[in-house]
Amino acid sequence: MTVRVVVADDQELVRAGFGMILQAQPGIEVVAEAGDGAAAVEAVRTHRPDVLLLDIRMPGMDGIEAAGIVSAESDCKVLILTTFDLDSYVYDALRAGASGFLLKDVRRDELARAVRVVAAGEQLLAPAITGKLIARYTERPAPSPDAAGRLAVLTARERETLRLLARGLANAEIARALVISEHTVKTHVSNVLTKLGMRDRIQAVILAYETGLTVPGRPD
Known part of the structure; x- marks a missing residue:
């Protein structure tokens, strides 16, 4: 079964890089890219992907608001991208319906694995990270x-x-x-x-x- 993914990030090179990495993986198809939260929401509505890989900080509609809309409207799993492992927005993103988060310096094998894990309905966060984030x-x-x-x-x-x-x-x-x-x-x-x-x-x-x-x- 192919996992269909939308990649959303306001930095074009980052967005394209993640898209290329995922597209090269067996069983993963990047169906659309988006440069902000509003475009990400529309891409999910149009393409009905399994996973939305979503930057947490974007102009206009940010990742938190977009995650909340996508989670309320669809079964698409939201995988949040962030720069810092203790970003103050991470907890809000999880409450908005995100299934987990990744750091932007993630290795390509970890990125592909995370997309598959989230698509399967599992949590992304490792046990130690879960406790750290929730406690913080x-x-x-x-x-x-x-x-x-x-x-x-x-x-x-x-x-x-x-x-x-x-x-x-x-x-x-x-x-x-x-x-x-x-x-x-x-x-x-x-x-x-x-x-x-x-x-x-x-x-x-x-x-x-x-x-x-x-x-x-x-x-x-």
Whole structure:
């Protein structure tokens, strides 16, 4: 199955470079390029790609706004590009519906792998990066009863699975921690996403911090 990609970046050379790298990969097709957020949104509407590779900082409509529109209107996965590993916009981009982010100095093999991972519906961020980003940018006040109440739909085991996800554990590590099979972990993760109405694991992790299920800097 071919992964169809739109590449959006306001720097023409960067945009063309990423496009050439991806187009040269087996099973990946670059269907359009865009120079700003508004053009990226229109390209997604026109071409219906599997993945939008999106620069976070662009003139006019930026990557955050574009990610929010694309995530609300389609099933296209958004992969954010940023210059800094702790860019203050990254957390906002994830909340807008992005499935992860990459640094612009990413190696070509990592770029292709990231596009395939996101297209398959998986989270892009490595466990260590997930924890680092969420801990840095979640400035969470005491959770409101309404926020904490969102977790009431989960079973005790599903809540525990979510808590371990928020700690950055992979499925195999969660399975060992809970003494269950990886297949069962996948089922719990799927149930968590469905019950909470989340697109992917990253949004579920963010909710774990926002509701107080996990607190940055505190060992669970």
